[in-house]
Amino acid sequence: xxxxxxxLSTLNPSCKLIAHLLVMFxxxxxxxxxxxxxxxxxxxxxxxxxxxxRLSYLLxxxxxxxxxxxxxxxxxxxFGKGEHVLWQxxxxxxxxxxxxxGLTIGLRMLxxxxxxxxxxxxxxxxxxxxSLIHQxxxxxxxxxxxxxxxxxxxxxxxxxxxxxxxxxxxxxxQKNSWKAFARYALPLFTQGIRKSxxxxxxxxxxxxxxxxxxxxYLTPVMTGKDxxxxxxxxxxxxxxxxxxxx
Amino acid sequence: xNWKMKEVVLTVILAVACGVLYLGWSTLWIPIxxxxxxxxxGFMFGIWIIASPIVAYIIRKxxxxxxxxxxxxxxxxxxxxxxxxxxLLIGVFQGLGAEIAFAIFGYKRYNVFTLMLSGxxxxxxxxxxxxxxxxxxxxxxxxxxxxxxxxVISGIVLGGLLAKVIVEALARTGVLNPYxxxxxxxxxxxxxxxxxxx
Numbered sequence: 001x002x003x004x005x006x007x008l009s010t011l012n013p014s015c016k017l018i019a020h021l022l023v024m025f026x027x028x029x030x031x032x033x034x035x036x037x038x039x040x041x042x043x044x045x046x047x048x049x050x051x052x053x054r055l056s057y058l059l060x061x062x063x064x065x066x067x068x069x070x071x072x073x074x075x076x077x078x079f080g081k082g083e084h085v086l087w088q089x090x091x092x093x094x095x096x097x098x099x100x101x102g103l104t105i106g107l108r109m110l111x112x113x114x115x116x117x118x119x120x121x122x123x124x125x126x127x128x129x130x131s132l133i134h135q136x137x138x139x140x141x142x143x144x145x146x147x148x149x150x151x152x153x154x155x156x157x158x159x160x161x162x163x164x165x166x167x168x169x170x171x172x173x174q175k176n177s178w179k180a181f182a183r184y185a186l187p188l189f190t191q192g193i194r195k196s197x198x199x200x201x202x203x204x205x206x207x208x209x210x211x212x213x214x215x216x217y218l219t220p221v222m223t224g225k226d227x228x229x230x231x232x233x234x235x236x237x238x239x240x241x242x243x244x245x246x
Numbered sequence: 247x248n249w250k251m252k253e254v255v256l257t258v259i260l261a262v263a264c265g266v267l268y269l270g271w272s273t274l275w276i277p278i279x280x281x282x283x284x285x286x287x288g289f290m291f292g293i294w295i296i297a298s299p300i301v302a303y304i305i306r307k308x309x310x311x312x313x314x315x316x317x318x319x320x321x322x323x324x325x326x327x328x329x330x331x332x333x334l335l336i337g338v339f340q341g342l343g344a345e346i347a348f349a350i351f352g353y354k355r356y357n358v359f360t361l362m363l364s365g366x367x368x369x370x371x372x373x374x375x376x377x378x379x380x381x382x383x384x385x386x387x388x389x390x391x392x393x394x395x396x397x398v399i400s401g402i403v404l405g406g407l408l409a410k411v412i413v414e415a416l417a418r419t420g421v422l423n424p425y426x427x428x429x430x431x432x433x434x435x436x437x438x439x440x441x442x443x444x
Contacts, residue, residue: 080384080386116323116332120324149317153265157269178408189263193416197252199255203251
């Protein structure tokens with residue numbers, strides 16, 4: 001998660017997070033494919049105008065999703081409930097209602113993906129954690145603990161890959177999958193636990209107590225444009241949701 | 247709720263390790279779901295909630311199950327998965343479900359039963375999210391209960407039971423000695439359960 005230097009990335013992360021989550025909750029309450037589509041388009045427009053997305057970036061991120069979209073649409077259309085049967089074959093039963101629902105849910109998930117991307121592609125992880133401390137009153141102990149822990153994602157990924165290769169070269173085949181899970185999980189966890197202990201000791205040895213009375217290099221604040229963005233996003237989404245049906 | 251620094255970091259790191267394993271599990275999941283269909287692949291669901299029982303069983307503090315699952319879900323967001331914020335929301339629902347299992351026993355009972363219960367309730371939480379957000383309610387009733395049943399069973403076995411197996415194996419290595427799980431065992435006077443550090 002890195003910021004991309006767009007206007008959206010200059011906003012306060014907590015404010016942006018909450019605004020986007022609220023729009024996602026709004027999406028959950030809507031069962032009309034047209035409104036859902038419009039809310040999704042709103043996210044795309046914001047992404048292109050304020051979020052610094054290029055069309056090629058958008059396509060690259062959303063194209064893999066289309067397959068998933070088709071799958072969800074098919075599952076709901078073929079296995080959903082409804083009265084007006086359009087087409088029936090074997091245990092597949094497509095009705096008008098289930099088609100409609102499939103379209104709504106597929107578009108809703110697309111909306112979730114896009115609003116999520118709008119947040120993750122424009123927010124820096126450290127800035128988010130600092131903002132969580134100052135705006136949402138998260139304890140510094142947890143914020144810095146998480147920052148330390150999240151640094152290990154790439155390390156664990158390469159360790160897992162290494163273990164997989166080591167097993168492969170010795171002719172190990174995954175016979176059943178939960179045993180394979182335990183086989184990779186155990187070394188990963190033992191290493192992780194040892195590392196976590198060392199990190200915690202290192203943090204405390206440098207005087208980190210995790211209390212709120214500490215100094216900060218950067219103190220994020222809420223400014224006027226944060227309020228304006230959150231308010232106009234919610235207003236626009238609300239207008240689409242309530243005015244469009246008329 | 248007074249967390250020590252090492253418990254905070256342990257919770258986050260174990261959750262991160264689980265999150266990384268979830269990513270690997272996802273790649274395993276796609277070919278299987280293509281073969282037996284998404285409902286059948288629900289049997290593999292339990293792995294995705296394993297962070298909660300593992301961490302709660304080791305740390306034994308209120309909130310451990312919820313925080314672990316949310317942090318594990320955050321890995322998906324941070325590695326740039328498509329389901330960024332929705333993964334985080336699912337994590338909250340699953341974590342809350344898992345947390346309830348320990349909360350109803352006042353955070354006093356940590357055994358194989360509460361672990362399995364937390365797996366089951368995390369599955370219920372996940373289904374609740376799917377009901378609200380992903381239109382699970384639009385499926386036919388029998389499809390809904392079939393999905394629910396499969397997820398709960400998978401949560402019990404792959405979530406709760408497997409978590410127990412993994413944590414016991416970890417305990418035997420001795421790395422858990424400074425944490426609550428081994429402390430309470432030492433207090434109960436089970437010296438044979440405490441492995442010596444190599």
